[in-house]
Amino acid sequence: MRLRRRLAVLGLAASAIWAGGAAAQEPGPPRDPGTAGTWELALDGSFRRCGLMLAAEAGPVGQALRFPAGCRRALPVVNGLSGWRREGGLIQFLDREGQPVLAFAAPEGPGAWTAEATTGERYSLAQAGARPAAPEAPLVTxxxxxxxxxxxxxxxxxxxxxxxxxxxxxxxxxxxxxxxxxxxxxxxxxxxxxxxxxxxxxxxxxxxxxxxxxxxxxxxxxxxxxxxxxxxxxxxxxxxxxxxxxxxxxxx
Structure with a gap:
């Protein structure tokens, strides 16, 4: 009887150790290295734009989002951003609670991703170098x-x-x-x-x-x-x- 009890205890301990190991190895939130990289955020209808880094590694919420200090004044919307994620075909910029502030939808063809803020402002997001270069013809129309x-x-x-x-x-x-x-x-x-x-x-x-x-x-x-x-x-x-x-x- 004692031998059976010891074997049962050892079996429970092994199960607990296995379960703990499995939990420790359980992957975190899925990352999206395909979207990660340098992007440009712009406020539609204005000249305000800023370069952003959508990082592949995890951030405070979602994946890490980096931008230079000058963006905070040029595009105040970035002041409330703490991360990003790709979900449901959208690129979402997240606040400190992990809630979407901007959700960018993919264009039907070539072009920038677009999102509308709760204030009604529209933003576009394009991969670095994807925006067309300024034409050489006279620009003052x-x-x-x-x-x-x-x-x-x-x-x-x-x-x-x-x-x-x-x-x-x-x-x-x-x-x-x-x-x-x-x-x-x-x-x-x-x-x-x-x-x-x-x-x-x-x-x-x-x-x-x-x-x-x-x-x-x-x-x-x-x-x-x-x-x-x-x-x-x-x-x-x-x-x-x-x-x-x-x-x-x-x-x-």
Whole structure:
């Protein structure tokens, strides 16, 4: 009888150990490495956009979602985001409780994913490099100039083509002048040696494009800054988005 009892106890212990091991090995929430990567989030009907990283590893909720600090001001909706997941054919951006804030539906053909916020704002999400490049033809069209986001005083100051924007520019901040220089070439942007402005050096623009009368600098990490023309080869950062500074064209 004692032997039988011992065997029964050992059998229960083995079962408990096996069950515990199985629980420890049970996989967590499924991950979606196919969707992971660099994407661009944009507010439809505006020039506000930001580069995001949809990471493959787990985050506080869902999978980790990363974005540069500048996105918090350019697109305030990201302030409430803590992760993302792919579910039911949708790419969902999640809040701290794991609830969807934005649910992006796939396009029927080529194009960006789209979502509508509870406020009625519509957003688009495109994989990095998927948005079409700005055309080389003149970009200042009546439709572009009538866009509500373009300041009226800048309409007559906007260059007609992207080629007219290329050149060497210096950065002016308030009373500080010529603190950093950046070269805008047809194939990209580059901060010049001797830059004394930590903000622009950290931003590190490597690309740019010109559309609808606005100059957009694109950082190495994917986020962007928009500038409006103020005449005489000068561009001012859009005051609606962040701290004002001016890029002023200079001779090499």
């Amino acid at each position: 009546p439709a572009a100039l009538s866009a509500p986001s373009a300041p009226r005083e800048s309409w007559a100051l906007a260059p007609a083509t992207a080629a007219a924007v290329t050149g060497l520019y210096t950065l002016d901040r308030f009373i500080e002048k010529d603190v950093c220089r950046v070269m805008l070439r047809a194939d990209g942007a580059q901060v010049q040696e001797g830059c004394r402005d930590p903000g622009l050096a950290l931003f590190d623009p490597t690309a740019w494009h010109y559309e609808a009368g606005r100059l957009v600098l694109v950082a190495r990490r994917g986020h962007s800054v928009e500038l409006v023309p103020v005449g005489e080869g000068r561009w001012r950062r859009d005051p609606e988005i962040g701290t004002t500074f001016v890029l002023r064209r200079v001779e090499p």
